[in-house]
Amino acid sequence: MNGGTAVYSTLDVDVRAHPQRTVVTVAGDLDMDTCPHLSETLEALTLDGQALALDLRAVTFMDSSALHLLLALRNRARATGGTLELIGLPHQAQRLLDLTGTRRLFTLQPCPTL
Template sequence: MTDGREGRTERAEQPGRLSVQATVSDGIRVVTVAGEIDYDTCEELHQALEASGSLPPRVVVDMHQVTFMDSSGINVLLAAYRTHSTADGWLRLAGPTGAAKRALQLVGLDTVIDCHETLNQALNA
């Protein structure tokens, strides 16, 4: 499904399945995630966030299609945030909703990592 933004996003094909797609917009890596982020699926997200390709790494994780996230996803995001910050880069989150947003708020990660309502806001912050 093309959504009018730079790059392309896809919805998860099956419940529980994770789709991760990376594109670049103005030198910023955009990692679009759809589906559930949990113990069984978080390695794919970890790999996408690890391969930033640019220094300093500047990454936005577009989460508007994430339907669930447990502590495994929280740990992956926190580790990526620390890695990118240490390399004088940054990690921002865009569009977390529902259960994913609640998980971020519950552990306070939304106060550590910059969270934005939309991808455009995260790219231009």
């Protein structure tokens, strides 16, 4: 997938490919119902050592399915020589990473200012 928007029941995903990185903007709930749809979108991306940035500032909820997806995506990015950045991680999602001891595994970036 080179770019575009996919809309699922409680999840919106927008992919923008840039020369040095791909930005995936996610809005809605990331849970056991929606993660397979996001995973499908992400699997279609060619990483080839590039940075992948997930803009999660509009995510309203994350469960363990989302954590599993993020860990798998991190491993995939690293296997291709790339990186994974999580942008604007909401408080609930930060708490999930803290409770599971996985926060240190991710590069967290604040929301960009306009």
